[in-house]
Amino acid sequence: MNSHAHVKKPKTMAAILMIGSFIGLFGETALNMALTNIMEDFSISAGTAQWLTTGYLLVLAILVPLSAYLVRWFTTRQLIVSALLISSLGALLAALAPSFSVLLIGRLVQAIGTGIFLPLMFSVILLIFPIQKRGSVMGIVGLVITAGPALGPTLSGLIINASSWHYIFWVMIVLNILLLIGALKTENVSDISKPKIDVASLVLSTVSFGGIIFSLATLAETSFTEPTVWAPLLAGMIALLLFISRQLKMPQPMVNLRVFKYPMFALGTLLMFITLFVILSVAILIPIYLKSVLAYTSIAAGLLMLPANLINIIMAPIVGSNFDRVGARIFTRAGFALVTVAAIVFLLILSATTPVWQVIAALCILFLGISMTIMPAQTHAMNQLPPELYADGSAAMNTLTQLAGAAGTAIAITLFTAGQQNYIAEFGAGIPPEFLAFGTHYAFYAVLVAAAIGLVGSLFIKNTRAATK
Incomplete structure (x- = not known):
């Protein structure tokens, strides 16, 4: 049996999915990068x-x-x-x-489109490329996943400086319309079986994930x-337990x-969860810190974040092309070691007077x-599954990674606010950069804890081959 579906232009199809x-x-x-402007x-x-x-x-x-x-x-x-x-x-x-x-309603509607697109990218790319090509292709996918959220503040900083935050959305509309022209010729690769939609599972998943993140x-x-x-939180936890119980009993579960049960898939998904948690935490904390504490403009703050993004862009294809030779074990260990070191450095240096070169x-x-954790963890995890479970694995992994992003953002802002309140209670609110810097510093404890868990998890990665069931 072929391990992949044959399409006329797999690279074009992959490009449309990745750009979207x-x-x-x-x-x-x-x-x-626009939060301070929107707040005003x-x-x-x-x-x-x-x-x-x-x-x-x-x-x-x-x-x-639902994907x-x-x-x-x-x-x-x-x-x-x-x-x-x-x-x-x-x-x-x-x-x-x-x-x-x-504005919030517009954002939520936008997210519906992304929620359809993202898991589709994973399952389709796994279907249209043979397993021996997946390392390099998933390297580019890993770049998309990290570069999208990471470049967000940099690109939007340039847009805000040139006009206003409204134009961030106009740029997205133009890009979507251009992509739509190419999308009209894409081929179908999915198996249309029209399974019965389980309303109870849908309600339980919405209450569980919604309640916890809210x-x-x-x-x-x-x-x-x-x-x-x-x-x-209580409603979310109860709904989550009921959701898990229901999925395990159903012959055709909403999320399989x-x-x-594939240990390396479970571990790879955990490492993906941690990586997305770190990316989204940092992506919301550093722009606020650069603008509110160090008093940089949107464009300057965006450009200051560019070198780190360029490293990620350069490294992603290198990691992807070397994945089959080096394996997930070495990459994830080295990657999480570096992320842990970076979190410690942030905790040591962040203050109201930190030289900006240290932050960069x-x-x-x-x-x-x-760049060394996300693609190896993701590809290693998905490679453990037989082809008939790709859509299920993609849905499960993407659900948890999006939850990680939401949790990272929520926890980062919660700790950022708590840190400020602690500082103000002790020293007063006379010097805003001081308490804002302390809030940012305080929030980085969550990043350090996540990175340390990832480092420990990476020690258990085994370079096993794909499942052949």
Whole structure:
């Protein structure tokens, strides 16, 4: 049996999927550089503004589990075209937003498009390329996943400097329309079996992921003792347990959790989760720090983040092309070691008077490490699964990685706010750069803990070959 589906132009199809996913992932963090501007325009706090990122990621986390259904209900072309049209509609709403609530709705609609696109990219690329070519192809996929969120602040900084944050969305609309022209000729590679959609699973997954992330995000401005924090968390945890139990009992589950019976898939997914948690935490903290503490403009802050992104862009294809020879074990260990070192450096240097070259150097170390963790962990995990489980594995992995991004953003802002409050309680609010710097420093403890868990996890990676069941 062939391990891949034959299409006329696999590279063109892969390019459309990757560019579409890049635009969506760029959207995850594009507004991070504009948060201070948006906070001024709509007179809102950082805790409220972060919903533009957290809400986006939350919709992805809720929608991605549906992807295993969607690819069996609709053709590949239908899904790509629909995703691009929905993303464009959301971007249009956001670009024209007269108020924060309309801007947030636009973001959530945009996220629906990305939530369709992202898992589709994984499952289709795994289907159209033979296993021996996956290392280099997934290297580019890894670049898309990291470069999208990482380049968001840099590119949006340039756009904001040239005009205003509204134009971030106009740029996305133009790119989506251009991509739509190519998407009209894509071939179908999915097996249309139209399985019955389990409404109970859909409700449980929405309540579980929605409740947990809502609780984490609300913590930024509300005490844990408040019902608005603990009630959604409790509801989310109960719904999650019921969801897991239901999926394991169903003959055709919404998310096939049996993929986690493959130990290296489970471990690879955990390492992906940690990497996305770190990327999204840093992508929201550093722009705020550079603009609010060190007083850089949007364009300067964006350009200062560029060297680290360039390292990631250069390294991704190098790691991809050497993956089959070096293996996931060495790459993930080296990568998480570097990410851990970078987190320690940030904790040592971050203050109101830190020389900016030190921040850039620490970012470069961090992204050098990330370039070695994300693609090897992802490819190694997916290679453990037989072809019939690719869509299920992709849905499970993407759900958890989007949850990681939402959790990273929510926890980063929560700790950032808590750190400021602790500082103000002790020293007063007389010098804003001082308490903002302390808040950023405080939030990096979460990055260090995540990196350390990733480093320990990488020690258990085994260079096993793909499943052949």
